Amino acid sequence: MSTDYAASRVSYEGAEFRLQRNDDRSQSLVITGAPESLTAAFSGRRDGDAFVAPATGENAAALRSVLPWLKPRRWGLETSAGTGDRLGLATPGHVQAFKDVAGVNPVFAQQSTREMGRTHRTPRNVLDDATWGAFQEGWTGGVGADADHQKTEESLSECAEAGFVFFTIDPGDEMDMAAHDDDEATVRSKAAAIDLSSLDTSADDIVSRYAGQTIELESGPLTLDEESVLRAVAKAGPALVRGLQLINHVEGLGVEHELEFAIDETDKPTTLVEHVVVVKELQRNGVELISFAPRWVGQFEKGVEYIGDREALAKNFSDHAEIARVLGPYKLSLHSGSDKFSIYPSFVEATRGVAHLKTAGTSWIEALRIVAAHDPQLLRDILKLSLESFEENRHSYHLSCDTTRIPTDVPDDKVGELVTALESRQVMHVGYGAVLDEYGVQIKDLLNTHEDEYAALMKEHFIAHIAPFGKR
Numbered sequence: 354m355s356t357d358y359a360a361s362r363v364s365y366e367g368a369e370f371r372l373q374r375n376d377d378r379s380q381s382l383v384i385t386g387a388p389e390s391l392t393a394a395f396s397g398r399r400d401g402d403a404f405v406a407p408a409t410g411e412n413a414a415a416l417r418s419v420l421p422w423l424k425p426r427r428w429g430l431e432t433s434a435g436t437g438d439r440l441g442l443a444t445p446g447h448v449q450a451f452k453d454v455a456g457v458n459p460v461f462a463q464q465s466t467r468e469m470g471r472t473h474r475t476p477r478n479v480l481d482d483a484t485w486g487a488f489q490e491g492w493t494g495g496v497g498a499d500a501d502h503q504k505t506e507e508s509l510s511e512c513a514e515a516g517f518v519f520f521t522i523d524p525g526d527e528m529d530m531a532a533h534d535d536d537e538a539t540v541r542s543k544a545a546a547i548d549l550s551s552l553d554t555s556a557d558d559i560v561s562r563y564a565g566q567t568i569e570l571e572s573g574p575l576t577l578d579e580e581s582v583l584r585a586v587a588k589a590g591p592a593l594v595r596g597l598q599l600i601n602h603v604e605g606l607g608v609e610h611e612l613e614f615a616i617d618e619t620d621k622p623t624t625l626v627e628h629v630v631v632v633k634e635l636q637r638n639g640v641e642l643i644s645f646a647p648r649w650v651g652q653f654e655k656g657v658e659y660i661g662d663r664e665a666l667a668k669n670f671s672d673h674a675e676i677a678r679v680l681g682p683y684k685l686s687l688h689s690g691s692d693k694f695s696i697y698p699s700f701v702e703a704t705r706g707v708a709h710l711k712t713a714g715t716s717w718i719e720a721l722r723i724v725a726a727h728d729p730q731l732l733r734d735i736l737k738l739s740l741e742s743f744e745e746n747r748h749s750y751h752l753s754c755d756t757t758r759i760p761t762d763v764p765d766d767k768v769g770e771l772v773t774a775l776e777s778r779q780v781m782h783v784g785y786g787a788v789l790d791e792y793g794v795q796i797k798d799l800l801n802t803h804e805d806e807y808a809a810l811m812k813e814h815f816i817a818h819i820a821p822f823g824k825r
């Protein structure tokens with residue numbers, strides 16, 4: 354006996370669409386009252402006056418072609434939030450949260466190349482899962498799709514082909530972080546050695562262009578001194594070269610797109626002069642950014658609250674936001690934004706809502722609460738494997754957990770606390786690749802069996818995340 358997802362029922366162009374859960378827990382799209390010209394887009398079968406199509410990737414694409422609100426769109430400068438979903442099962446709960454908070458635009462499909470590699474999903478898989486989740490919950494408010502932390506032309510092309518429209522350009526690996534603190538002579542030498550011809554400039558040209566310039570910000574003038582400009586060139590110049598290559602590749606694909614430039618995953622904060630030089634040099638090369646992700650002061654570790662001086666961070670938000678308003682406008686993007694509830698109000702205030710919140714791992718780690726509640730031993734096994742593979746998993750993620758503080762003999766009724774405690778939370782947060790390889794089938798079966806419980810958990814968790822960004 355199949356069961357309808359009541360929220361999915363929607364009428365469009367004379368036909369009715371709904372999603373149902375079948376006895377074997379598979380899902381099917383049911384279309385009634387549709388002409389053959391419409392159902393021809395889908396792979397399915399007639400059943401009386403209904404057309405029934407399995408919830409496959411092929412039919413997700415067809416659904417996007419028929420229901421316009423499911424086709425990824427650009428959000429421009431409107432407040433938005435990304436809810437990366439490493440499992441492909443979290444979107445229904447995300448939708449329920451966005452339905453509850455007005456004024457925040459969703460990017461349900463958001464995964465980095467790193468995440469897709471570790472979960473063995475393609476960009477198409479990510480987009481299709483998000484499409485079915487949004488349809489299941491009756492979301493008709495429009496959706497974005499973020500090809501996150503893109504570092505290669507190949508992955509950009511694959512994401513564009515799948516239908517992504519927001520491209521997070523990440524040349525962070527090219528940043529010379531030592532230049533943040535190098536002595537002046539070393540900075541001058543490094544800057545002079547960088548080939549910036551692809552930006553139609555040189556270090557000397559950049560110095561001539563910006564050194565001594567003053568930018569009038571709301572809080573007062575920002576004067577760009579020569580050393581700071583040279584340091585920006587030495588530190589970010591190679592990333593500018595690589596970033597423009599990636600951007601030119603996107604432009605050459607001829608697809609609808611909007612761009613975020615992300616240098617957040619670096620060890621040192623982005624200086625204000627760096628912000629100015631990077632953005633102005635991109636703009637001088639014809640690039641229009643819709644979003645910029647600097648490396649903020651303090652520590653944005655995975656899955657846990659902000660670590661650092663919140664007043665200093667608020668000032669950092671404000672300084673960068675003033676620059677964005679003068680040079681842009683463009684959004685500022687808060688990466689590793691999960692679970693940092695204490696800083697959302699200051700970020701929204703500083704940016705005046707011209708902001709993007711980026712989350713992902715929290716939907717994974719919170720799913721383990723459902724595992725802990727229904728299969729404590731599986732949670733223990735997940736933690737054990739996460740610990741065994743931690744040194745590999747932690748690569749390229751920002752965390753400082755002390756694994757020696759993780760308890761080993763936790764009784765069934767306390768296993769859920771392992772999802773909350775910082776050390777075990779961070780270890781499992783980044784353990785997703787190894788864990789899904791080993792236990793993915795059991796985890797997804799359990800979450801499908803308790804889908805309403807997982808959705809309710811996600812709804813509550815994400816209302817807490819996006820409400821500070823919305824108009825409630």
Ligand SMILES: O=C(O)[C@@H](O)[C@H](O)[C@H](O)C(=O)CO
Nearest residue numbers: 465467688689690711712713
């Ligand atoms: O884990 C990833 O690769 C992404 O989720 C990345 O961390 C993302 O850009 C982010 O900041 C989510 O909070």
